[in-house]
Amino acid sequence: MFNEIDLKILNILQENARTSNADLARAVDLAPSAVLERVRKLERRGVITGYAAHLSPPAVGLSLTAFTFVRVEEAVGATDTGRLLADLPGVLEVHYTAGAAAYLVKVRVADTAALAGLLREMGRIESVRDTNTTIVLETVKETAALPLNHHS
Amino acid sequence: MFNEIDLKILNILQENARTSNADLARAVDLAPSAVLERVRKLERRGVITGYAAHLSPPAVGLSLTAFTFVRVEEAVGATDTGRLLADLPGVLEVHYTAGAAAYLVKVRVADTAALAGLLREMGRIESVRDTNTTIVLETVKETAALPLNHHS
């Protein structure tokens, strides 16, 4: 699906999304206009889904990370509960998981009090049976950068 | 720590990291030079940690997401095992968790065969006692954008 030039562009943009088009062009040794078209095409094809600044959670007052399993009673395949969970403030990720009908929810909040409040909100959702939370003590690695290989 | 102008800048950049400085300036109604200095300051203070292009995992051949709990036998507080886990290809996140001495590892791979291979790699690490994997069927929400409030 990609040639090596596309891969190089994707890797550079994963590392620094604010790399200028001119710098990209120099890196892959193409004219800026050619690079611009490649990037646009990658965006249009849905390969690049967006560009995000990443902030330091503690720096913005979100010092507590946790993962919560939310067991639900809902028809298999339905994700209505998931969407309700996703809308709660502090919920960054909601994954519907195999096995026990449950969502795995990644949460970032200020402190344990805020976590307690968030769990209470989750419990208020009708279809939620119970929750099981694991608090993160230390994040060793956290990236959104995907490993790209040549036969992608 | 932040005033409303900084918050607005941070929110815009979380949404689109490639927003030009000139557009930022128009959005917050300041001169470009003033905005540039604010952004630089936010970077230097460690509030903004980077800018990343986000790719569609299936579009690059990574269609399987999973979370693996890795129980370890290692001194409390040590994260050597965590770093070894972090270096495995396909491992996006490694969190050391409270409770049972364990890491919660977020993984993205091509398919179940690749997952099996990755789990085998994990098992090869000496300090790893066992692993427990939950496969994601559907990701309802997945963002790195942090909710910012005015008393951050």
Added chain:
DNA sequence: CATGAAAGTCATCACGA
């Protein structure tokens, strides 16, 4: 798909209020 030229726009810096 890539190039190169042209027009408009932007990034960046020094300076002053």
Added chain:
DNA sequence: TCGTGATGACTTTCATG
């Protein structure tokens, strides 16, 4: 901290190979 103004670089489009 901010605005102004200058300059060199960049972005983007388009005609063309």
